[in-house]
Amino acid sequence: MGRIINGKEIATKIRAELADKIKYLIEFGYRAPCLTVIQVGDDPASSTYVRNKKKACEECGIECRDIHLPDTSKEDDLLRTIRYLNIDKEVDGILVQLPLPKHMNERRVLEHIAINKDVDGFAIANAGKLLIGEDCTLPCTPAGVIELLRSTGVNLASKNAVVIGRSNIVGKPMALLLQRENMNVTMLHSKTSQDDMEFYCRHADVVVVATGHENTLTDRHFYGGKNPIIIDVGINRGSDGKLHGDVSEEVKAKYSSYYTPTPGGTGPLTIAMLMKNVFKAYKKDLEA
Numbered sequence: 426m427g428r429i430i431n432g433k434e435i436a437t438k439i440r441a442e443l444a445d446k447i448k449y450l451i452e453f454g455y456r457a458p459c460l461t462v463i464q465v466g467d468d469p470a471s472s473t474y475v476r477n478k479k480k481a482c483e484e485c486g487i488e489c490r491d492i493h494l495p496d497t498s499k500e501d502d503l504l505r506t507i508r509y510l511n512i513d514k515e516v517d518g519i520l521v522q523l524p525l526p527k528h529m530n531e532r533r534v535l536e537h538i539a540i541n542k543d544v545d546g547f548a549i550a551n552a553g554k555l556l557i558g559e560d561c562t563l564p565c566t567p568a569g570v571i572e573l574l575r576s577t578g579v580n581l582a583s584k585n586a587v588v589i590g591r592s593n594i595v596g597k598p599m600a601l602l603l604q605r606e607n608m609n610v611t612m613l614h615s616k617t618s619q620d621d622m623e624f625y626c627r628h629a630d631v632v633v634v635a636t637g638h639e640n641t642l643t644d645r646h647f648y649g650g651k652n653p654i655i656i657d658v659g660i661n662r663g664s665d666g667k668l669h670g671d672v673s674e675e676v677k678a679k680y681s682s683y684y685t686p687t688p689g690g691t692g693p694l695t696i697a698m699l700m701k702n703v704f705k706a707y708k709k710d711l712e713a
């Protein structure tokens with residue numbers, strides 16, 4: 426049976442450490458860090474994420490401003506809002522909650538955020554720096570996965586990692602971060618054959634699955650394999666109304682050495698890493 430990696434607990438510890446540091450700085454007379462979250466429209470999942478981010482900010486002592494624009498807003502309205510925030514000296518981080526309504530160009534919007542306030546790490550400049558190994562803002566989900574892997578104490582160097590999913594937000598940066606840990610990284614995706622998916626999963630020491638589809642991996646992918654660490658990034662609303670990962674809890678428990686549960690695995694870490702990125706941006710501003 427695989428052991429559960431308790432993301433909730435690890436994230437709570439990270440938030441508490443941040444809260445201590447921020448409290449100390451405020452006692453010394455510094456302003457509080459500030460994150461501004463922009464949500465466009467009323468996507469229920471986005472509203473939940475924004476609520477969770479606000480709660481985490483509160484816990485850390487980070488001021489959280491929340492700007493809610495209607496679905497019918499024009500892209501120019503959003504860009505103007507971002508420009509105001511870019512020059513607001515009290516705002517350390519700007520986060521535009523994705524997905525945006527279809528009439529908006531996501532890339533154009535994300536590139537509008539000042540690079541020093543890109544706490545999601547989604548700007549091309551940050552992605553490029555990550556690619557060539559320069560200091561940069563790390564995207565929150567992959568950074569959180571590295572924390573979860575480290576928490577197991579398992580030596581990662583020279584082991585085999587399989588990343589399933591090739592999104593700009595998770596899969597691609599994830600592969601780069603695992604490579605930084607000196608892992609042998611294989612990237613699989615929706616066009617990978619099931620035979621190859623089985624082959625690579627059975628040879629894996631770490632599997633990070635981020636497809637957004639329930640039961641992406643089942644018994645056949647792990648049977649006779651190496652009992653890898655399974656990190657499940659998926660959050661899917663099932664037909665039962667509950668949240669499910671990309672792999673069932675039963676399969677994860679049966680075939681892994683360690684695994685992240687859903688919910689309570691990668692989700693809390695993503696938000697904790699966001700808090701860290703806001704604090705980093707704030708500290709850079711204080712030191713400037």
Ligand code: GUN
Nearest residue numbers: 520521522523524545565
């Ligand atoms: N929507 C789902 N996950 C994320 C995230 O990490 N950042 C932003 N901005 N939007 C998201």
